[in-house]
Amino acid sequence: MYYNAVENVVEQAMIEFEYVTGRSYKPFEYRYFGSTEPRVAIVTMGSSVKVVEATLDCLQSEQACVIGVRMFRPWSAQRFCNMLPKSIQRVAVLDRTREGGSQGEPLYLDVCTSLLNTGRTDIFVVGGRYGLGSKDFTPRMVNAVLQNLLRKDVKDIQKPFTVGITDDVTNLSLSLGRSLNSFNDAVTQCTFWGFGSDGTIGANKEAIKMIGNYHDKMAVQAYFEYDAKKSSGWTISHLRFAPSGTISAPWRIEEGQANYVACHNESYVQAHKFDVTRHLKRRGTFFLNTSIASIADPAQRLEALEALVSPKILRKLALRNAKFYIMDAGSLATRFGLAGRINMICMVVFFRLSSVIPLDDAVALLKAAIRKNYGHKGEDVVNKNITLLDTVVNDPKTLIEVEIPQKWRNIVEGDKAYENRHIALIDDEKVRKFMQEIGDPVTRLEGDDIPVSKFLANNLLGGVMIPGTSKYEKRCPNPSGKIPEWEPNNCTQCNQCVFVCPHAAIRPFVVTKDEAAAAPFPAKFETVKATGTEFAGKRYTLQISVLDCTGCNACVEACPEAPKALVMGELEKSLETGEKNWDYATKLPERGHMIEKTSVRGSQFQTPLMEFSGACSGCGETPYFKLLTQLFGERMVIANATGCSTIWGGSFPSNPYTTSKTTGRGPAWANSLFEDNAGTFDEYSLLCILYPFAHLIFFLLFQNLGLVCSLL
Numbered sequence: 001m002y003y004n005a006v007e008n009v010v011e012q013a014m015i016e017f018e019y020v021t022g023r024s025y026k027p028f029e030y031r032y033f034g035s036t037e038p039r040v041a042i043v044t045m046g047s048s049v050k051v052v053e054a055t056l057d058c059l060q061s062e063q064a065c066v067i068g069v070r071m072f073r074p075w076s077a078q079r080f081c082n083m084l085p086k087s088i089q090r091v092a093v094l095d096r097t098r099e100g101g102s103q104g105e106p107l108y109l110d111v112c113t114s115l116l117n118t119g120r121t122d123i124f125v126v127g128g129r130y131g132l133g134s135k136d137f138t139p140r141m142v143n144a145v146l147q148n149l150l151r152k153d154v155k156d157i158q159k160p161f162t163v164g165i166t167d168d169v170t171n172l173s174l175s176l177g178r179s180l181n182s183f184n185d186a187v188t189q190c191t192f193w194g195f196g197s198d199g200t201i202g203a204n205k206e207a208i209k210m211i212g213n214y215h216d217k218m219a220v221q222a223y224f225e226y227d228a229k230k231s232s233g234w235t236i237s238h239l240r241f242a243p244s245g246t247i248s249a250p251w252r253i254e255e256g257q258a259n260y261v262a263c264h265n266e267s268y269v270q271a272h273k274f275d276v277t278r279h280l281k282r283r284g285t286f287f288l289n290t291s292i293a294s295i296a297d298p299a300q301r302l303e304a305l306e307a308l309v310s311p312k313i314l315r316k317l318a319l320r321n322a323k324f325y326i327m328d329a330g331s332l333a334t335r336f337g338l339a340g341r342i343n344m345i346c347m348v349v350f351f352r353l354s355s356v357i358p359l360d361d362a363v364a365l366l367k368a369a370i371r372k373n374y375g376h377k378g379e380d381v382v383n384k385n386i387t388l389l390d391t392v393v394n395d396p397k398t399l400i401e402v403e404i405p406q407k408w409r410n411i412v413e414g415d416k417a418y419e420n421r422h423i424a425l426i427d428d429e430k431v432r433k434f435m436q437e438i439g440d441p442v443t444r445l446e447g448d449d450i451p452v453s454k455f456l457a458n459n460l461l462g463g464v465m466i467p468g469t470s471k472y473e474k475r476c477p478n479p480s481g482k483i484p485e486w487e488p489n490n491c492t493q494c495n496q497c498v499f500v501c502p503h504a505a506i507r508p509f510v511v512t513k514d515e516a517a518a519a520p521f522p523a524k525f526e527t528v529k530a531t532g533t534e535f536a537g538k539r540y541t542l543q544i545s546v547l548d549c550t551g552c553n554a555c556v557e558a559c560p561e562a563p564k565a566l567v568m569g570e571l572e573k574s575l576e577t578g579e580k581n582w583d584y585a586t587k588l589p590e591r592g593h594m595i596e597k598t599s600v601r602g603s604q605f606q607t608p609l610m611e612f613s614g615a616c617s618g619c620g621e622t623p624y625f626k627l628l629t630q631l632f633g634e635r636m637v638i639a640n641a642t643g644c645s646t647i648w649g650g651s652f653p654s655n656p657y658t659t660s661k662t663t664g665r666g667p668a669w670a671n672s673l674f675e676d677n678a679g680t681f682d683e684y685s686l687l688c689i690l691y692p693f694a695h696l697i698f699f700l701l702f703q704n705l706g707l708v709c710s711l712l
């Protein structure tokens, strides 16, 4: 009775809401784009309705309409059927869920039952899943759904179907055609690849506001993607601008559709990183912020670019007839006393190259923004920013156009030797397979293309995660380009530097003289006589994992000696020697057991069972977790509360928790979705503690059942 009444109440509330706000909603909303008598309908709900609408609008499909569901529960069968045009012969119902073992997903079942109960059994209904695993739902996918529905013969229709994932296990996927540009040429689409905390996102928000306010008719849209690693992780900004109308497009910019792509971090274009040009359209503009732009000789500059940029990207730039620009924004900012502040420079470059609004107007707006944002920091800072802005706009030497050579069209794609460099270091065949088939593609942001069968082949059913995979992720080159260098003669072996390292990237090793001499680069494998009677006759060395260190400087800060026994040096100089020596040191016998582990010094000789976490550079939280694993790791149960510790501790595919080489044991980790788990000692963590005791109590009760019964 109550549910029946709710339908009318909701409908009435929607009418009143429209009266107050001017925004109109209905329990079911119907839109058609060509004929008033469409043949097929797509039924869906949530933000996918807008995607379907935009696609059908773009295709000007005479035969199709969309029914958007706003009131799902209680479901009103009568209202739904009244909304469905009489001309409809086929319906596709989209559900963003997967109900294992059911005859269909919830919305599909409701639609089928409604049609059955109202006698519309002549309509063919097919159910499909979309957006699984947080997949973006795009016009390309809607087109695939539509083409499936419009097949000539009903028996050729894929039923049920999945769209957006490559399901090569149950083979239900619809194949996707080429990406569909649902915008006219007046709409400018741009993507910006930034580095967490480099100011790219903030600058883009500023640009969006500026352009949106430029004149009344201008339409803007922005969407920002962030790496779970936040500071020092990647960011991608998707911006759209239209000179008039509105932009209603709740999906990311698709492959090959961006007019302008900017990469603000030169490490991203290397072979083992991201395909930053994948969004770039034919004859689009690609901008790279790189120190190579400071090389004066064009031939040397080109040579340096070819050495830095992945062959795959070079080839794509050539094949797409792109315009390619470079600038050394870092040096420019440093020259004007604004070291590290590249965001404003890159924003000016965007206005120069994209022509979204006239450059003179953009400069005037930017200068006003500088005065507003930096006015409180004094006239000097304002003037520096304005002079820098004028230089970027007027000095032709700052922004360099790269003539793309013809030979790039035929360049050999990929550099597998470099891409797979760390894969070669993996001994365990199971882990190697996981990293090659799943871990690396996900890290390169190509996880959407992984077929379902790969998860089966790697035994990842049920959310299984292989321990210790963070060590294959490698953050190199780190944002600072610096790495600590050890000065053994100043070192007192206190291990305080090791204690504070958030990533377990600097470690002390106790070695024999022969072991030190056998290191791959013995001259760089410096040792001193180990202090303490427990290490009599042994040598002490500090080694740094050059591929995992984030260059945060925390270890240097922590070193109590004067002069310091650690100084930051150039990463590039230590890359090869550091990597090989580190790999060698970690394979030597562990000697932590030779010293009492309950002191700062002693604890740091124990191998951490939480390493190379995805925490921000310089994190103050992870050293404590690392310490816990050094003291209790092999018998530790972690009841994690959602927050930072989930991001650096459990972001697929990077798992920093690992196991002891000698016993194979390590921390057990589980996560509660609620943030107050650890803080308030609620049911989750409490049960984690009580569970073993409950087992013990039941065990004792059953063992002594006779005694218990007699007592009762």
Ligand code: SF4
Pocket: 483, 484, 500, 501, 502, 503, 504, 505, 506, 544, 548, 549, 550, 551, 552, 553, 554, 555, 556, 618
């Ligand atoms: S610079 Fe930071 S990440 Fe690198 S070893 Fe030192 S503390 Fe660890």
Ligand code: SF4
Pocket: 490, 491, 492, 493, 494, 495, 496, 497, 498, 558, 559, 560, 561, 564, 565, 566
């Ligand atoms: S903190 Fe300084 S003195 Fe102590 S172990 Fe590290 S480098 Fe040596």
